[in-house]
Amino acid sequence: MSTINDVAEKAGVSVTTVSRVLNNRGYISEKTREKVYRTMEELNYQPNEIARSLLRKQSNIIGLIIPDISHPFFGEFANAAEYYAYQNGCKLLLCNSQLDPAKEREYIEMMKRHRVDGIIMGSHTLDVEVYRNLPYPVVTLDRQIEGIPFVASDNERGGELAAQLLIDKGCRKLAHICGNLQLDLLANRRTSGFERVASENGATFMTLQTNMDVFDQQEYERIISGLLTEHPDIDGVFATSDIIAAFVIKWCRKLGKQVPGQVRIVGYDDVRMASWATPGITTVKQPIREMGRLAVELIRKQMDEEDFSMENLLPVTLVERETT
Amino acid sequence: MSTINDVAEKAGVSVTTVSRVLNNRGYISEKTREKVYRTMEELNYQPNEIARSLLRKQSNIIGLIIPDISHPFFGEFANAAEYYAYQNGCKLLLCNSQLDPAKEREYIEMMKRHRVDGIIMGSHTLDVEVYRNLPYPVVTLDRQIEGIPFVASDNERGGELAAQLLIDKGCRKLAHICGNLQLDLLANRRTSGFERVASENGATFMTLQTNMDVFDQQEYERIISGLLTEHPDIDGVFATSDIIAAFVIKWCRKLGKQVPGQVRIVGYDDVRMASWATPGITTVKQPIREMGRLAVELIRKQMDEEDFSMENLLPVTLVERETT
Incomplete structure (x- = not known):
């Protein structure tokens, strides 16, 4: 041999x-x-990579735990993370938790057995204690846990930008469709930023919660159709994802409301779908590629015992298209 | 211990x-x-999973090589494959080739070193010989290579259904936007099915090629705007993906053409985006979940030396929405 x-x-x-x-x-x-x-x-x-891993005590595998790879945000994030992992000589092990705590738990145990170099954690079903006691570096996406670095977009600023744009365009009765505010997620700061700017400008607003991690078309449709029919004077909607924004467009059309003539809509993420949609969706752009790059870098820096920042808040920008 | x-x-x-x-x-x-x-x-x-792998000569890892996980079709396929791999006690190693032959080659070499149990191959940049000489089971997606089982939707039938629907709706001048016909892909049978039914019905048609594996927004826009401006009498378009269909909608709107009043559009895949779009996209549905399940099963059957079928052509169905 x-x-x-x-x-x-x-x-x-x-x-x-x-x-x-x-x-x-x-x-x-x-x-x-x-x-x-x-x-x-x-x-x-x-x-024999397996034998080499045993010697090096390093597997060159990074685990990525996300709710659902077919959700456009997580698909684009995974695409970026895989690219930068590869640049660092690493492979990405893909784990869809489907927000099932048992599956997430089993994946975490599996990764211990596989001696992964680290985990990028974009799913949030388990208690923080589980993540804090792992024997490998962890980076979280959009969730702050003491002792673990996180990567997030500047959600607070994103909410502010969305509210300000809708108000500047003349909207007076706003609605915000957000994620589950009971979960301790950084994404929920979009809501506080939005509500503060709306209040400061004297605009009326209402906030509706949904579960944004896992795509639930029926729930979106129920919330949006209810909102637009029970409150026909809503003239501005800030949706916490571009997908939800797409459903707002759909229901405006069903109800005969002009976009942006009668209802203006702002999404969040700037996944590619936002520009494919007709009309193109105005949105708050998260720097998804940079978030993927940084997540991989934070795993590597922890492995190599280099200095790193615990709080990594990346800037957002407003991308104006046809819904405003 | x-x-x-x-x-x-x-x-x-x-x-x-x-x-x-x-x-x-x-x-x-x-x-x-x-x-x-x-x-x-x-x-x-x-x-210690790594030590156990050495003993068992089995890593419980399946490699998935696709062009781009953020493409909706591949994202939904990966989601299904990951689900069924997990049901079989396996993890999925994610490899985006980005259609870069060097990267695809390196991934294949890496997987040999990691002793993966098998590879699901949805990327097609390398010569068939590379795939035929691998030391582990392989399943291809939409590509027929002697000695390797494939999973594909019934592309020929899909093309027929699309042509028949457009003709039944009264379209007389058809256009078909397909993938690269020089590549030996089963997906190209959509084109032969479409062209045969169009011919049999005496409809005029033209076929335009693009690269559908990797999302190239600029190329799509160039082809579609050229098509619709140079041939203003086109009244039916069959696009080989729902994303391309979304761009046809976009350009119809830009050029002031009513959909479906003046131009009827049929996509392919039935990714979830097809129902999010406004108007909802009529499309040929591939059974993506079943394709993911079957791909994992074909790896497992090869490992366990069970009988399996080499040609796995799954049925397609027409999903009528608002673009026809």
């Missing part, structure tokens, strides 16, 4: 170079990479 | 039961599962 030394000798490169190609670390020219791969194939060299 | 025997003894269950909880296999009551977890925590028992 061939060894790494055989590969290096036959390819005419150093063992370090072969190791770098294997670990996808450091700069390697495309030509060298190709040569190493070809030689590995010629010699039928099979590095 | 505690062993699996200590856990079994203290929890008052058999070693087999502890093992089943660890591997998430077989029926275990919620009460027993909780008791085993609690005992593991009390004893600080840390099963």
Whole structure:
């Protein structure tokens, strides 16, 4: 059976170079990479990553626990996290919790057994204690837990921007559709930012809660149709996701209300769907790519015992399209 | 350090039961599962999955290689595959190839080193030879390679259904926006099904190619705006994805064309976005959940040396919404 030394000798490169190609670390020219791969194939060299993990005590696997990868926000976040994990020589293990505490718990146990290098935690069904006692680095998305770094967009500012835009456009009776305010999530600061700016400007507003983590079309439709029929004078809606904003458009159309003529709508996230929709959805843009990059960096920095910041609040921007 | 025997003894269950909880296999009551977890925590028992993998020669990891997890079709497919992998005691390693052959190649090499149990391959940038010589089971999505089972929707039938619906609704000048016909993909049979039914019914039609695997908004917009301005008499469009259909809606609106009054549109996939859009997109529904389930089952059957079918063509259905 061939060894790494055989590969290096036959390819005419150093063992370090072969190791770098294997670990996808450091700069390697495309030509060298190709040569190493070809030689590995010629010699039928099979590095055993599992055995190497045991020696290195490092698996090069990052676990990503999210509610649902098919939700556009989490899909785009996972896409970015996977990209930057790969740049760091790591793979991403995908775990959809579906907000099922038993499944989330089992995944956390599985990851202990697999000796993952760290977990990016975007699901929030378990008590904080579970996350605080894990034997590997953790980064949370949109949730603040003492002793664990988090990545979030500046939700408070996002809520302010949405309220201010609707008021500047002349809306006087606002509605805000938010997530579950009982959960201790940073995303709920969108609500406080929105309500403060609305109050300061003397606008009437109402706030409706829904569960935004997992897509529940029926619940969205029930809340939105109820809102628009019971309060026909609503002229501005701030939805806590672009998907919910899309359903507000749908119901405005069903009820014969012009968007943005009679009802103006602002979403949150700026997932790509916001620009595909007709009319294009005005939204508060979270820097999703940067959030994915930073989450991976925070795992790596904890592993390497480098300095890192516990609170990572990334700036949001307003993207104006056709719903305002 | 505690062993699996200590856990079994203290929890008052058999070693087999502890093992089943660890591997998430077989029926275990919620009460027993909780008791085993609690005992593991009390004893600080840390099963080492990596060492166990070496012994079992099985990693319980399935690799999923797709172009882009943030594309709605692949996000929904990954969601289903992850669900069924979990039911089979497996985890899903996520690999976005971004249609970069070098990245796809590196991922395939990485998976060899990690001794994955199998690969679900939804990306198609490499030559077939690469896939045929892998040391683990492979299942392809929408691509037929000798010796490797595939999962696909009945693309031919989907194209027929789309053409027939547009013709039945009175369209006489049809356009079809498809993927890259140079690639040997089963998805391209949508085009042959569509063109045959259009011909048989004496309808005029034109076919435009784009790259549907990776989202390229600018290319879509260029093709669609060109199509609708250069051929203002087009009255029916069959787009090979719901996203492309959403862009056709967008451009119809920009050019002042009524949907479905002047232009009728049929998409493909039935991703959830098709029902969020306004107007709701009429589409050919792929059974995405079933495709994910079957892909995992085909990996497992190959591992267990059970019989399996090489060609797995799943039925499609027409979902009529507001664009026709």
